[in-house]
Amino acid sequence: MxxxxxxxxxxxxxxxxxxxxxxxxxxxxxxxxxxxxxxxxxxxxxxxxxxxxxxxxxxxxxxxxxxxxxxxxxxxxxxxxxxxxxxxxxxxxxxxxxxxxxxxxxxxxxxxxxxxxxxxxxxxxxxxxxxxxxxxxxxxxxxxxxxxxxxxxxxxxxxxxxxxxxxxxxxxxxxxxxxxxxxxxxxxxxxxxxxxxxxxxxxxxxxxxxxxxxxxxxxxxxxxxxxxxxxxxMGSPAMNLIPARIEANGGGVAVVMTRDGSEPLQLKVADGKLSAHAGRDVIFGLRPEAITDLSGADRTSPRVVNAECHVEVVEPAGADTYVVTRLGGREVIGRMRSDMHVAPHSTVPFAFNMDKAVFFDPESELRIA
Amino acid sequence: MAHATQETAVRTNVVVRALIYTGLLFFAGYYLVPLYVMLVNSVKPLDEIRQGDMMSLPALFTLDPWYSAWSTAQIGVQPTGLKPYFINSIVMVVPAVAISTLLGALNGYVLTKWRFRGDGIVFGLLLFACFIPFQIVLIPMARLLGLVGLAGSVSGLVLVHVVYGLGFTTLFFRNYYDAFPTELIRAAQIDGAGFFRIFWRILLPSSGPIIVVTVIWQFTNIWNDFLFGVSFSDVDSQPVTVALNNLVSSSTGVKEYNVHFAGAVLAALPTLIVYIVSGRYFVRGLMAGAVKG
Incomplete structure (x- = not known):
């Protein structure tokens, strides 16, 4: 009671x-x-x-x-x-x-x-x-x-x-x-x-x-x-919510996001329930602290995917530096260590901790994985 | 550059100020002349007034007219002066002001903090009382006073003034309490205070400015009222305004202008004192809620 x-x-x-x-x-x-x-x-x-x-x-x-x-x-x-x-x-x-x-x-x-x-x-x-x-x-x-x-x-x-x-x-x-x-x-x-x-x-x-x-x-x-x-x-800065597509990828599943002026970004994710959504549009959610520089990535996480991305804006905040890139047409904020020197308009490697990834149905807005 | 600009600004300021003060002094003087005439002539012997110079200072200073107006002038049948009527007025004004203010405060409290279905209509009807001309209600009111057995008494006048004042006092308090934070009432409810306890312990002690405004307003209106006084009073319950009228317009004997002037000042004195004592709060209360802060 x-x-x-x-x-x-x-x-x-x-x-x-x-x-x-x-x-x-x-x-x-x-x-x-x-x-x-x-x-x-x-x-x-x-x-x-x-x-x-x-x-x-x-x-x-x-x-x-x-x-x-x-x-x-x-x-x-x-x-x-x-x-x-x-x-x-x-x-x-x-x-x-x-x-x-x-x-x-x-x-x-x-x-x-x-x-x-x-x-x-x-x-x-x-x-x-x-x-x-x-x-x-x-x-x-x-x-x-x-x-x-x-x-x-x-x-x-x-x-x-x-x-x-x-x-x-x-x-x-x-x-x-x-x-x-x-x-x-x-x-x-x-x-x-x-x-x-x-x-x-x-x-x-x-x-x-x-x-x-x-x-x-x-x-x-x-x-x-x-x-x-x-x-x-919940969360500040807010979670990145990126329009994406789930695609079957060599025996696994990947989340695919469009990018301006370069190839779409493909990130491999844990299979789980997502394979049922292959070929469908989803909203891919990842918190800024799960998008880092390579050495700042969580070493205990089994599923960190690295990818090169174009940097639009850099916002040093003292303890961290927020780095803004663009994926799926949305601004995406990553949180890097403050001593990383990232120049705007350069292309740098990002580490995506896909263990923290969440997926939502774009229609119902409910969580699907 | 900046220096020069500043000096110019100061100079215009002085000229404008001088103009403003001249204007203000002129108007202040203009409005004070009647008071001056009353005071000056109330301390002259009658002969001096008859010479026709109203504006001159008294050659022979005397307080006899004041004494006469207060206690010996012929009003009605007896040479009683204004004294008994002045007392009538006080006996009428004090309870009328107190009761109408208290009821207005209660109305305002209920209309803002204990809203009920149709409260807007009730408030509208109460406001209506502010716009009904006095003359319209004279006959129904006379009938009502007769029915309840209060005709020709001071209590009857108190009742009339309370009823007539409710519209205004309710309006004042409602607007004041509307800006009073409802969270305080809720906090007091959680603390276990009931309807009247919240009113007495939380609301009324915080209502100083609006109480002053209401009291001044009601006091001035009721003290200066002539129509209800002359309509609903008997010889022994007449308020001072009616007595003053009888004194001034008595058709027998000589017109004692000096006594009339003294009597008029006496009759106006209480409202004057109320204003001087609490005028500061009056303005502050009227402005309360007009601006935040």
């Missing part, structure tokens, strides 16, 4: 279906990240778990208790909002204690709990200030303090880091992960940032247009995307 269970959840706003039959299950202590582009329904899903939005049909269970019809305050959840939603007229301490005050917790107990949480989050020196006197990062901490003090069964985070600057966001991300490891409370976390999703989650649910696209561990989502949308959405 999973700790948080969502089954056949539908949410309708007038004529619009915001959520179309969501099924999810998270174990106790899990960190579920809901990710997707804006308007995909991830925030709506979080709000239904919180009880801030009613559901049209389906069921939400927390710790084996159906909470569909419970008021938000009775679901034993705590939520951190995108805008932090700190009460502007109260001090930090009053903000953190407000929930306990509403539940009639005695003052002495409240003060003790506030002091404890403030210590955990290192905001003890801010307790007497008003939210308007705090920086973005400090407000973020207070918002988390207000959730922590409740000691709920499930924490809900609604894009909590999106209002912070880039550096602070990375710091707070680590802090949230550390807190989760220390408390082991179940968390549901909404973000549109796929890096946040990858770094924080034990499980990721990718949504689009109210439909769950894939639900799995970060490793599964990243390496075995169920469809083109997931493949394209």
């Amino acid at each position: 999973a700790f948080l269970e969502i089954s056949d959840l539908y949410k309708r706003f007038g004529a619009v279906d915001a959520l179309k039959g969501i099924n999810l299950a998270v174990e106790e202590g899990g960190f579920l990240v809901l990710v997707g582009p804006s308007g995909c329904g991830k925030s709506t899903l979080l709000n239904t778990i919180a009880g801030l939005e009613s559901i049209t049909s389906g069921e939400i269970r927390i710790n084996d208790r159906a909470v569909n019809n419970l008021h938000p305050s009775q679901r034993d959840i705590a939520m951190v909002f995108q805008s932090y939603a700190l009460y502007p007229n109260m001090t930090v301490a009053q903000n953190i204690a407000f929930g306990m005050e509403m539940r009639g917790v005695p003052r002495a107990e409240r003060e003790k709990a506030v002091a404890e949480v403030a210590k955990t989050l290192q905001i003890s020196h801010l307790l007497d200030r008003k939210p308007s006197q705090l920086s973005g990062g400090q407000r973020q901490r207070v918002a988390m303090g207000r959730a922590l003090v409740r000691n709920p069964q499930v924490f809900l985070f609604d894009e909590p880091l999106s209002n912070l600057d880039a550096k602070l966001r990375v710091d707070m991300r680590t802090e949230i992960k550390r807190l989760h490891q220390a408390m082991k409370t179940t968390i549901v976390y909404v973000t549109h940032d796929q890096i946040e999703a990858m770094t924080l989650a034990t499980q990721i649910a990718v949504l689009r247009d109210g439909v769950l696209q894939q639900f799995g561990t970060p490793h599964e989502i990243y390496n075995n995307p169920a469809n083109i949308f997931v493949a394209d959405f």
Whole structure:
């Protein structure tokens, strides 16, 4: 029995279906990240778990208790909002204690709990200030303090880091992960940032247009995307998705891509299920880190294919150098070591790690191999 | 080059500024003249006014007209001055302003944060109250006040002003709360606060500017109201505006212009004080939500 269970959840706003039959299950202590582009329904899903939005049909269970019809305050959840939603007229301490005050917790107990949480989050020196006197990062901490003090069964985070600057966001991300490891409370976390999703989650649910696209561990989502949308959405730079053709090739199978001004590129692939698609068009997906310079290729991989390609653009990024070539009419990004000196408009050898290759049906956009 | 340009810019600036300030001073003076006339003539003996020079400073300074206007002038049957009517006005204005402001705030809260089917229509109907001319409702209102037994009383006037003020107070608060982040309400709900707790603890404490705007607006309107006052009050519940009218337009005896001037200033004093004390907030509140930040 999973700790948080969502089954056949539908949410309708007038004529619009915001959520179309969501099924999810998270174990106790899990960190579920809901990710997707804006308007995909991830925030709506979080709000239904919180009880801030009613559901049209389906069921939400927390710790084996159906909470569909419970008021938000009775679901034993705590939520951190995108805008932090700190009460502007109260001090930090009053903000953190407000929930306990509403539940009639005695003052002495409240003060003790506030002091404890403030210590955990290192905001003890801010307790007497008003939210308007705090920086973005400090407000973020207070918002988390207000959730922590409740000691709920499930924490809900609604894009909590999106209002912070880039550096602070990375710091707070680590802090949230550390807190989760220390408390082991179940968390549901909404973000549109796929890096946040990858770094924080034990499980990721990718949504689009109210439909769950894939639900799995970060490793599964990243390496075995169920469809083109997931493949394209997760990862930065995005996965190369190249129109190609599968052809039988001397007892094996090869993926063939057109090239401007030279012979089509043929890359041998593992036979597997692909032979059934011989002679058909496919979308060939390969992440930038699987397209490298020869010496940067993964030596443990049994299937690295080398090929000469024309370089269009070179983008040094410090740690790596991104090299852009063109295959099947698309820009294809490879990730080479930073000390590789590649000149634009030259032809250099690329190593393709075909072990990481994924293939999609161009019509249905679903994974075929 | 850059230096020269800057100097030219500064010079034009000075000329333009001088023009602007001259204009402003002229208009300020123009609008202050009536007040000057009232104040100057309210501290002159009547003989001096009769000589015909309204603009001159008093030769003989006296506060007798003020004393007379406040406590001895003949208004109605008794020589009571404006004092009892001034008290009537206060007894009417304070609850009317408080109740209409509070109800407006509640309306605004419900119309923005607890939306329901048809809330737009309800708001539209409330807004309608802002556009109904006072005169239209006089007879139905008189009938209603008679039915509920409040005719000719201060409480009746309070009721009339609350009902009439609701349109505006609701409009003010609805627009203010519309910009109030709904996430705060949701956070409070998760924290376990109910409808009224959220209102008292979260919303009202954050409504300072709009409360000031509403209070000034309502106070000025209700204090200065003459029509409802003259229509629905008895001799012992008349507000100060009606009493002032009776004082000025009494047809017997000599016209004591100095007393009239003093009385008019007295009657206008509370609104003036409200403006001076909270005028800063008035502008700030009217602008709230107009620009982000």
